[in-house]
Amino acid sequence: MTDNNNFEPKIIGFLCNWCSYAGADKAGTAQTPYPPNVNVIRVMCSGRIDPQFVLKSFEQGADGVIILACHPGDCHYKEGNFLAVQRYRLLLRMLEPFGIEKERCRFDFVSAGEGDKFVRLITEMVDTVRALGPMKIPAQFP
Amino acid sequence: MKTGVYFCKCGTNISDKIDAEKVRDSLAKKYPGIHFKTVDFICSEEGQGAVEKDLAENNIERVVISACTPREHENTFMRMLSRAGLNPYLMQMVNVREQIAWVTEEKDRATEKAGRSIRSAVNRVQLHEPLQKKEIDICPDALVIGAGPAGLKTALTIAGSGRKVILVEKSPVIGGMPVRYEELFPDMECGPCMLEPLMAEILHGQYAQNIELLTMAEVTEVIGSYGNFVASIKQKPRFADMHTCIGCAECIEPCPVSTKNPFNCNLNERKAISFPFAGALPNAPFIDEKLCVTLQGGQCKKCQEACPVENAIMFDDSEKVYERTIGAIIIAIGSDLYDCRKLPNLGYGKLGNIYTSKEFERFMASNGPTDGQIRTAAGTAPSSIAIVHCVGSLDANHKEYCSGICCQYAFKFNHMIEKEIPGTRVYHFYKELVVPGKDEFSLYHHARSNPNATFIRYADIQDLSVSGEGKSNVIQYKDISGKCGSVNADMLILCPAVIPAEESGKLGKVLETARDQFGFFQELHGRLDSAQSKIKGIYLAGTCQSPMDIQKAMNQGMAAAGYILSGLVVGRKLEIQPVNAVVNSERCSGCRVCIGACPYKAISFDTEKEKAIVNDVLCQGCGTCVAACPSAAIKGNHFTNEEILAEIAEVLR
Ligand SMILES: Cc1cc2nc3c(=O)[nH]c(=O)nc-3n(C[C@H](O)[C@H](O)[C@H](O)COP(=O)(O)OP(=O)(O)OC[C@H]3O[C@@H](n4cnc5c(N)ncnc54)[C@H](O)[C@@H]3O)c2cc1C
Ligand code: FES
Numbered sequence: 001m002t003d004n005n006n007f008e009p010k011i012i013g014f015l016c017n018w019c020s021y022a023g024a025d026k027a028g029t030a031q032t033p034y035p036p037n038v039n040v041i042r043v044m045c046s047g048r049i050d051p052q053f054v055l056k057s058f059e060q061g062a063d064g065v066i067i068l069a070c071h072p073g074d075c076h077y078k079e080g081n082f083l084a085v086q087r088y089r090l091l092l093r094m095l096e097p098f099g100i101e102k103e104r105c106r107f108d109f110v111s112a113g114e115g116d117k118f119v120r121l122i123t124e125m126v127d128t129v130r131a132l133g134p135m136k137i138p139a140q141f142p
Numbered sequence: 143m144k145t146g147v148y149f150c151k152c153g154t155n156i157s158d159k160i161d162a163e164k165v166r167d168s169l170a171k172k173y174p175g176i177h178f179k180t181v182d183f184i185c186s187e188e189g190q191g192a193v194e195k196d197l198a199e200n201n202i203e204r205v206v207i208s209a210c211t212p213r214e215h216e217n218t219f220m221r222m223l224s225r226a227g228l229n230p231y232l233m234q235m236v237n238v239r240e241q242i243a244w245v246t247e248e249k250d251r252a253t254e255k256a257g258r259s260i261r262s263a264v265n266r267v268q269l270h271e272p273l274q275k276k277e278i279d280i281c282p283d284a285l286v287i288g289a290g291p292a293g294l295k296t297a298l299t300i301a302g303s304g305r306k307v308i309l310v311e312k313s314p315v316i317g318g319m320p321v322r323y324e325e326l327f328p329d330m331e332c333g334p335c336m337l338e339p340l341m342a343e344i345l346h347g348q349y350a351q352n353i354e355l356l357t358m359a360e361v362t363e364v365i366g367s368y369g370n371f372v373a374s375i376k377q378k379p380r381f382a383d384m385h386t387c388i389g390c391a392e393c394i395e396p397c398p399v400s401t402k403n404p405f406n407c408n409l410n411e412r413k414a415i416s417f418p419f420a421g422a423l424p425n426a427p428f429i430d431e432k433l434c435v436t437l438q439g440g441q442c443k444k445c446q447e448a449c450p451v452e453n454a455i456m457f458d459d460s461e462k463v464y465e466r467t468i469g470a471i472i473i474a475i476g477s478d479l480y481d482c483r484k485l486p487n488l489g490y491g492k493l494g495n496i497y498t499s500k501e502f503e504r505f506m507a508s509n510g511p512t513d514g515q516i517r518t519a520a521g522t523a524p525s526s527i528a529i530v531h532c533v534g535s536l537d538a539n540h541k542e543y544c545s546g547i548c549c550q551y552a553f554k555f556n557h558m559i560e561k562e563i564p565g566t567r568v569y570h571f572y573k574e575l576v577v578p579g580k581d582e583f584s585l586y587h588h589a590r591s592n593p594n595a596t597f598i599r600y601a602d603i604q605d606l607s608v609s610g611e612g613k614s615n616v617i618q619y620k621d622i623s624g625k626c627g628s629v630n631a632d633m634l635i636l637c638p639a640v641i642p643a644e645e646s647g648k649l650g651k652v653l654e655t656a657r658d659q660f661g662f663f664q665e666l667h668g669r670l671d672s673a674q675s676k677i678k679g680i681y682l683a684g685t686c687q688s689p690m691d692i693q694k695a696m697n698q699g700m701a702a703a704g705y706i707l708s709g710l711v712v713g714r715k716l717e718i719q720p721v722n723a724v725v726n727s728e729r730c731s732g733c734r735v736c737i738g739a740c741p742y743k744a745i746s747f748d749t750e751k752e753k754a755i756v757n758d759v760l761c762q763g764c765g766t767c768v769a770a771c772p773s774a775a776i777k778g779n780h781f782t783n784e785e786i787l788a789e790i791a792e793v794l795r
Contacts, residue, residue: 010794017213025211028240036246036255039262039793040237042212043781044721047739048765056787060794077764078676078741087769119245 009063009129013038013122014053016046018076019111020068026115034119035126038066046070047080051091054105058095059141064104064129066121071109081109098138103128143268146177146202147260148193150184150209152239159243161253165208168257173264177202185215190222197226204232204267208260210239229272231720231780234263262792269785273720276758280369281469282710285310287361287649290318291692292684293474294340295699301352303707308466309344309355310375312645314428315405315418316341316357318476318684320692322405322419322500324507324514327554327691328581334421334509341423356464357384357424360645364653367759368679368709369469369716379459381429381437382415387454389425391417393445399433403511407501410511415445415455420509429455469710470679471653472702473663475645477685480534480541480638488530488636489608493615494519496608496634499551506558516562516633520613523563524632528617529555530606531572534639537603541639543660545689548637549576553585555635560592568595569629571606571619596629608634640689654743655680663687673701677743678760681705721780722761723768727753729775736767736776 015021021042027034043049046069054065067088069081088107095105106125110118147169151157157180166178177200183189184207197205205228207219212235220230236259246252282305286297289311297307309316320326321341323333344353359377366372397413405418412418414433417425435442436457446455479500482490490496495518497505508514518524529552534540552570559566570589577586589595598621600606605620611630618628642661650657656676658664663682666674675682681702684695710716723744725736732752737745744760745767747753756767756776768778 012790012793021211022213025213025237025240028211028244031244033245033247036242036251039255039259040241041786041789041793042237043765043786045764045766048769048778048781050769050783052783053786053790057790057794060791062790062794077762077766080741080764080766083739083766083770 007130007134009037009126009134010061011038011064011066011125011129012057012062013040014046014049014065014067015040015042016048016069016076016080017042017044019070019074020046020109020118022112023068023110023114023118026113027119028115030115032115032119034122037126037129038122045075045077045080046084047075047077049084049087051087051094054091055094055142058100058104058135059137061135061137063132063135064106064125066106066108066125068108068110068118068121071111074111094142098141100135100138101132103132104135143203144177144201145173145204145206145264145267146179146197146200147206147208147264148184148196149178149180149260150189150207150238151180151182152210152243153183156209156239156243159246159249159252160238160256161249164253165257165260169261169264172261176264184209185218190218194222194226197223197228202228204264204270206234206236206260206263206267208236208238208256208263211237211241229274231273232267232270234267234270236260236263258793261795262789265792266785266789269782269788270780273779275720276718277715278369278718278759280710280716281467282706282712283307283466283468284470284472284706285361285371285373285466285468286472286474288312288318288474288476288684288686289316289344289355289357290474290476290684290695291320291337291340292476292686292695292699293318293472294337294344295696296472296474296681296683296703297353298340298343298347298349299700299703300706301349304349305352305712307353308373308375308468309353310359310361311355311357312360312475313418314357314380315422315424316344316355317423319500321422322507323503324510325554325558327550327585328579330554330557330585338421338423345424355424358428361649361652364471367757369759371468371471371679373466373468373471375464375466377462377464379431379461380426381431381434381456381459382426383454383456384424384426386451387426388451390450391427392448392450393427393455396444396448398442398444399435401430401433406504406511407498409501409504419507426454470681470706472681472683472699472706473649473653473655473675473686474683474699474702475643475649475686477640477662477689478643480641482533482636482638484540485533485603487604487607488533489610489615489634490636493608493610495524495613495615495632496636499548499555499635499637502555502635506555506562514562516559518613518632524566526567526569526614526629526631527559527633527635528569528571528615528629528631529635529637530603531570531637532574533603533636536573541641541660543639543689544574544576545640546576547640547689547691550582550585550691552635552637553577553589556589556592556595557585560594565594568592569617569631570595570597571617572597572599573601573603598627640685643686646686653677653680673698674705676741716759718758719763721763722758723756723763723765724777724779725754725756726775726777727751729773730754731773731775733772735770735772739767739770741766
């Protein structure tokens with residue numbers, strides 16, 4: 001693992017506008033530091049996250065992808081996050097045959113108040129992906 | 143495309159952590175000749191002015207604002223673009239302050255991340271399309287379904303603003319449940335006295351001409367959406383003309399047919415032509431078609447002969463169907479009570495002298511079956527009365543929620559019993575006592591200080607068992623401490639859980655409006671928007687949404703009216719946000735997956751063309767259907783696949 005210590009993973013974070021993005025902002029107003037490896041792509045709802053966004057991210061060199069949504073029942077659009085969870089499960093099944101570790105693609109819920117949770121998830125994600133090392137993209141990736 | 147990047151320093155909030163010069167260099171490497179400007183505070187009046195001027199002077203076509211979170215100032219900056227003559231959607235914000243400057247420890251890495259994020263925004267914004275708000279004409283009028291306290295308040299409020307209101311009531315009377323109560327908690331105000339002025343306003347007040355009241359009517363179909371619904375309303379014949387009838391009641395006595403009176407909970411009889419109860423409004427009788435001799439083809443017409451007014455009784459009245467255009471709909475159909483027969487240990491329906499609270503209200507009403515006297519079936523005043531609280535409420539085997547009003551009316555009953563038959567023993571069997579609010583405590587204290595009142599707390603309603611013995615019932619109980627005992631009660635009053643109205647399911651289907659796990663109409667948001675349903679333009683008022691007292695029902699009626707008055711403004715068009723889903727019908731395969739994915743029922747299916755259609759008014763722009771479409775036939779405006787992928791591509795470069 002020591003040889004990964006200098007490796008700075010590139011991670012894409014898909015955040016819905018209403019809860020998880022607001023949670024990230026909350027960490028900002030609290031000025032809680034976390035590693036800068038995650039670049040946030042804002043969508044209105046986690047239900048907008050097309051599995052191809054995740055696949056494309058991996059294909060283009062992301063070492064990890066983290067999807068954050070409103071807690072169940074809190075989706076601003078009622079049920080977009082349920083669909084997002086379903087699609088995430090599907091995604092994991094799509095990644096498996098390519099030998100992509102499932103830890104590279106994470107799904108979680110962050111509320112607008114959970115700045116601390118956001119920081120914890122991002123830190124964990126960066127540590128996990130750093131430990132896994134750079135992503136080796138298989139030849140016939142979709 | 144000439145792109146301008148405006149980098150807000152936010153005092154030192156951003157500039158302390160992020161080296162603007164380095165960001166500029168990294169941008170210029172990728173996008174030579176890009177227009178880059180730092181501004182002290184873009185959100186300030188001066189900052190906005192400077193950017194506006196700069197945009198115009200440099201003929202900027204696409205804009206990236208690197209500043210704070212878009213959740214704070216995206217709208218501010220969109221307006222700024224509009225003022226500068228640019229379409230407001232040709233902008234992308236980068237949240238450098240909350241998500242980079244404030245949270246990244248090392249300046250180098252913060253600068254690197256900011257540069258990367260801004261480059262990605264530049265890449266994305268090239269693909270942005272100018273989007274236009276659409277405007278549609280609206281009808282500011284409203285349909286109110288249910289004429290109880292909540293519906294009446296809504297109708298009056300909307301009518302008072304000069305709009306038309308169609309008020310549809312299923313029964314022949316208006317006023318809902320409380321017109322059946324003699325007195326009201328928490329102040330023991332007389333029920334009819336409180337409601338009659340309100341009902342008079344509806345029928346004959348200053349704005350009555352704006353209100354079209356349709357009693358004995360129901361809404362059978364609704365099409366369209368917010369701003370432009372068309373409702374079909376079916377009205378049963380009343381056989382009495384509300385406008386010519388003078389309400390003298392001369393017609394009642396001669397009628398030869400009698401039946402149980404449901405308005406008095408079947409506790410007395412009424413005629414085939416009758417008033418639901420004395421003082422019922424509108425002040426005109428109705429004829430029960432199934433019972434009336436004449437309407438059943440026989441010879442009678444005694445009521446018509448007795449009537450002093452010509453044409454007030456109309457045997458040739460018939461069912462009518464109305465079609466009305468409205469902009470908004472308010473559901474105010476109230477609630478029902480849980481069937482006490484589902485708790486057989488309480489004896490309801492099997493033993494005598496056991497009544498529901500609603501039935502007991504009629505005993506105490508001066509226009510009720512006993513003229514306001516509390517009497518047992520034998521016609522005597524009871525010497526002991528047991529009031530069982532929480533019947534079916536707070537009970538996982540029945541209804542899990544607390545109905546919230548029962549304790550209060552139980553203490554109201556306590557008060558009324560004490561006044562009407564002093565010295566009566568009253569037993570309160572309860573699971574929990576709930577009396578919130580600043581006025582409600584006084585009836586509670588009154589009951590507690592009644593020397594003839596006994597409070598017995600049980601843990602489970604199954605620990606009560608009622609059996610009949612002679613003219614009195616015996617209640618055997620185990621209290622919460624495990625102590626067993628029994629009391630005699632000449633009369634039992636059960637306080638059943640408040641449950642959704644019988645017709646909630648049917649109406650929910652007609653309006654395609656969601657109901658919650660209990661069957662109450664589901665609010666958009668429990669705290670923020672409890673008077674709004676999940677369908678835009680359909681509002682909720684009163685106990686159809688949740689158990690509540692009259693105060694809350696009236697408030698919710700006002701709240702529902704408020705949404706309509708501010709959302710559908712006379713003379714103003716309805717603005718439709720362009721950030722929504724658009725179907726490309728050439729690509730649409732007609733699979734209908736999107737229809738199931740949409741949480742707002744905004745997508746319908748054109749069966750002729752076999753294509754999905756998005757209703758702009760209902761679409762909220764979440765993009766769930768866009769991600770669901772297997773043919774990539776739906777575009778999510780402002781969050782298109784291409785835009786998002788461009789953002790990803792540049793971030794990872
Ligand atoms: C026994 C008892 C005593 C109470 N005492 C008090 C009290 O003292 N003080 C107090 O503040 N609260 C009291 N409450 C609560 C009070 O009754 C409610 O808060 C109030 O009735 C709610 O008003 P609403 O307009 O929501 O519903 P409702 O009063 O139930 O009115 C609904 C109306 O809609 C009509 N309707 C139903 N279905 C349809 C349909 N499909 N189409 C058209 N119309 C329809 C009904 O006929 C009715 O007229 C008591 C409740 C009970 C059960
Ligand atoms: S808005 Fe956050 S998951 Fe839908």
